[in-house]
Amino acid sequence: MHFELHGRQDPAAETLLLSSGLGGAGAFWAPQLATLGERFRVVVYDQPGTGRSPAELPADYRIQHMAEDLLALADRLELDHCLFMGHALGGLVGLQAELLRPGLIRRQVLVNAWSRPNPHTARCFALRQRLLRDSGAAAYVQAQAIFLYPATWIAEHGERLAADEAQALAHFPGEANVLRRIGALLAFDVDAELGRIQVPTLVLANRDDVLVPWTSSQRLAAGLPQATLQLLEWGGHASSVTDPATFDRVVLDYLSQALEA
Incomplete structure (x- = not known):
């Protein structure tokens, strides 16, 4: 499994593991690396079956498999504790990892995540599955921005999106892997x-x-005994990309409290 270390590398640095959403590639966190790297040793990784971690995912693939991969990475890095941030599916991975190994994560941020399926998100992913099956990878990749970003941001970043979509299509992990990853998050x-x-x-x-x-x-925060809910007004599903300055400030303020504890 491909991973990278960024930011501080001194022995006193706290390790922050970042887990991406459905796309699975650590490159999703590129806008955060410089800011978070000033305070933490930052670890990004490509989840198996995505990016630079090629694999054929099993038919019964579940979030538990992804959590076990995260724990294997923590073992490889010889971590007895760390900080964690997960985006959407990546947040689900963190929740499952905590259930499997309590005590590893000492403070975390879960971004646009959930604790159980909801009808709206299930409808969106069912449409994305159908789009991939019926129209192919190019149509699937082109539609992705509609689910991730605000309409105004999409309108202002046409050239960037075209480049991102060409890159995504060139490194598309395959229909079966994408469908199995969607199935895992829906279950x-x-x-x-x-x-x-x-x-x-x-x-x-x-x-x-x-x-x-x-x-x-809101439901996720209500169920977690030590959770704080914070709502951002603008940025869409991927505000770490569309408004990294606001996103980074909020995240850094919260995670830095772990350094003061």
Whole structure:
């Protein structure tokens, strides 16, 4: 599994693991690396079956498989504790990892994540599955921006999106892998187990997210014993890309509290 280390590398540096969403590639976090790297040793990785971690995912692929991969990475890095941030599917990976190994994560940020499926998000992913099956990878990749970004941002970044889509299509992980990853996130449900997760958590959501309603984050925060809910007004599902200055400030303020504890 491909991973990279960024930021501080001194022995005193706290390690921050970043887990990406459905796309799975660590490059998603590029806008955050410089800012977060000033305070932390930052680890990004390409989840198996995505990016530079080629693999044929099993038919019964689930979030638990992804959490086990995350724990294997922590073992490889010889971590007995760390900080964590996960975006959407990446947040689900963090929740599952905590259920499998309590105590590894000492503070975390979950961005536009959820504890159980909701009808709106299920509808969106069902459409994306159908688009991939019926129209192919090019159409799937082109439609992705509609689910990730605000309309105004899309209108202003046409050239960037065209370049991003060409890159995504050139490194597309294959229809089977994408469909199995979508199936895994649609099957995820830890709503009844949230009380077991005692990690201080910032649940960060965007009111204008068209893929995951912010009320899913509200429900997640209500179920976690040590959670704080913070809502951003603008930025869509991927505000780490569309408004990195605001996103980074909020995240850094919260995670830096771990250094002061």
